[in-house]
Amino acid sequence: MQDLFSPAANDDQTHWERIAIGRQACVLRGFALRWEDDLLRQVQAIVQQAPFRHLRTPGGRPMQVAMSNCGAFGWYSDQHGYRYSATDPLSGQPWPAMPPAFAALAAQAAQAAELPPFAPNACLINRYSVGTRLTLHQDEGDARHPIVSVSLGLPAIFLWGGDARADATQKLPLQHGDVVVWGGVDRMRYHGVMPVKDGVSAVAHPLLDGQRINLTFRRAS
Numbered sequence: 001m002q003d004l005f006s007p008a009a010n011d012d013q014t015h016w017e018r019i020a021i022g023r024q025a026c027v028l029r030g031f032a033l034r035w036e037d038d039l040l041r042q043v044q045a046i047v048q049q050a051p052f053r054h055l056r057t058p059g060g061r062p063m064q065v066a067m068s069n070c071g072a073f074g075w076y077s078d079q080h081g082y083r084y085s086a087t088d089p090l091s092g093q094p095w096p097a098m099p100p101a102f103a104a105l106a107a108q109a110a111q112a113a114e115l116p117p118f119a120p121n122a123c124l125i126n127r128y129s130v131g132t133r134l135t136l137h138q139d140e141g142d143a144r145h146p147i148v149s150v151s152l153g154l155p156a157i158f159l160w161g162g163d164a165r166a167d168a169t170q171k172l173p174l175q176h177g178d179v180v181v182w183g184g185v186d187r188m189r190y191h192g193v194m195p196v197k198d199g200v201s202a203v204a205h206p207l208l209d210g211q212r213i214n215l216t217f218r219r220a221s
């Protein structure tokens with residue numbers, strides 16, 4: 001299903017295009033490029049305060065993806081279950097605040113996807129090294145609000161499924177600067193990421209050296 005918006009020019013002439021992947025879901029190719037410097041600078045500052053760590057599933061298995069968070073709530077998993085927490089269980093402190101550029105990007109991406117106004121209060125930061133994958137899952141949080149998911153660094157194949165885990169999946173290649181948005185009738189679609197392959201990031205940055213960074217914006221409640 002292709003719904004190509006005519007390529008739009010942002011203020012700084014960065015072009016992006018919208019590709020529909022569902023009735024209320026799309027990939028916004030190149031949409032995050034104009035925020036790239038800000039995003040990388042802010043992620044570095046956030047992970048100094050709330051370092052990446054490998055969470056454990058409630059069953060005790062370590063997750064392959066390393067995670068951190070910013071915003072009023074952070075997604076967490078440990079022996080007590082999956083949940084959103086207002087504090088970082090490692091430090092006992094609130095998660096770092098969500099930088100204004102993050103909130104602006106998420107709001108503008110939801111608008112570009114023609115979804116209702118979106119003000120996220122949680123941003124999960126995922127770090128993938130080569131070989132790391134994320135298995136099919138549905139996102140928790142307030143399902144009246146969309147998910148905005150930003151890709152930086154190494155390319156990846158995003159698995160886009162249906163409302164049931166066993167539904168067929170599409171393989172969507174994602175590049176540095178792409179944003180996937182899903183809400184409304186598509187909000188509970190299963191999705192995941194295939195093992196990230198070795199490669200060269202589109203931009204040189206210590207955070208992206210042999211790695212992929214993903215920012216997933218949600219409304220926790």
Ligand SMILES: O=C(O)CCC(=O)C(=O)O
Pocket residue numbers: 124126134139149151158191192193214216
């Ligand atoms: O890394 C991605 O592109 C997807 C991340 C994701 O699905 C999640 O954090 O729930």
